[in-house]
Amino acid sequence: MPAADDAPVILGNEPGSFARGVLTDRHPALIQQVRDAFPCTPVQHRALDALLRSVTDGVIEPLAPDAHDRAQWEIWGRDSAGGSWFGRSWFDVPFLWSESYFYRVLLDAMGHFTDGPWRGVDPFAPFKDAELRGTAVDDELAALDGLAGRSADEQALALAHASLWGNRADLSFRIASGAAPTDGGTDPRLVADDGPLLWSLLPVGAASTVHLIADNAGRELIPDLVLLDHLLHTERASRAVLHVKPYPYYVSDATMTDVIDSLRRLGAASGYAAEIGKRLWSAMAAGRLAVRAHGFFRAPLPYSAMPDDLRQDLAGATVTILKGDLNYRRLVGDRYWAPTSSFAGRTAYFPGPVAALRTLKSDVIVGLDAHVLDGLEASGKPWRTSGTHGLVQARR
Secondary structure: OOOHHHOOEOEOOOOOOHHHHHHHHHHHHHHHHHHHHOOOOHHHHHHHHHHHHHHHHOOOOOOOOOOOOHHHHHHHOEOOOOOEOOOOOHHHOEHHHHHHHHHHHHHHHOOOOOOOOOOOOOOOHHHHHHHHOOHHHHHHHHHHHHHOOOOHHHHHHHHHHHHHHHHHOOHHHHHHHOOOOOOOOOOOOEEEEOHHHHHHOOOOOOOOEEEEEOOEOOOOHHHHHHHHHHHHHOOOOOEEEEEOOOOOOOOOEOOHHHHHHHHHHHHOOOHHHHHHHHHHHHHHHHOOEEEEOOHHHHOOOOHHHOOHHHHHHHHOOOEEEEEHHHHHHHHHOOEOOOOOOOHHHHOOOOOOOEEEEEEOOOOOOOOOOHHHHHHHHHOOOOOOOOOOOEEEEEEO
């Protein structure tokens, strides 16, 4: 297995790369979307203009001297030789860092941390709300009625796949057709499937504690909550801990506000969705479901750098499930690993059994069988970044 310094760190300066496309296209577009979604003040418009100039033609500027986390970002912004990434091009520093810092500066531009009427306003809330209240979520919630007649194992597989695919999930199709395999078969879109290992870590009645590190809000967070309810209701877990971001991050990443909104959305539905919402509400009141928002979840660092208190917390989990692409990048390291390098090896530092449920939307990938990799490469399609493939990877 390659050592950490044998795999190149992903930067944003490679022409045609996914990372470069995010910096050149996605970030400027997001600035405009946020600008259009709010009645911005002149101060906010000027700050957004400055951020746009910085990310397109300028260099990375430090936070304002009075920013509450300036010192922390100065520490995070040092390279291995002790130099600073501030003053460099956004394209010439680690992509994970530059992408994370962009969102921190965007929050500043909107006054999220400044005393005044905009303090605490989520600049991504309009996008989250539109998805959460859309008809697609109505359909997903109505489809939950089809779970009642299924066995617990069939429900578990369908819900795990719904959680994996997130906003690509069509739960109604999965329930009606049994699209999540229950006969030992594998979804052909999965490039790796350690589902049996994951379920073996959570046997019924074992008083397990499961931690789930969430990714996105809206249509992705609801399946995560429904999966946790299933684990609690079927006694695969006696306690669940949901980890979310401490403040808005990466457009749609889930915060405590999003958890509350999703629970209310479930509770206001009809049929089985309402029953699930009621159980989750009660589980929180009883302490069987807890929500945490550690500050490290917004750090531009891999999970191998997690602080001791978070490490101790996760060490108490029977298994920690990490959702989504960003968490996967942080779990294995945002580097150009050999795709066949060991998932278990890359996650050996993690304090306990760990699993990843991920739709592929970036270049990072490990743990593939060689023949699977050969088939994917022979397809000639951008399988790493198109969102058409997913994975379930786990280790004890």
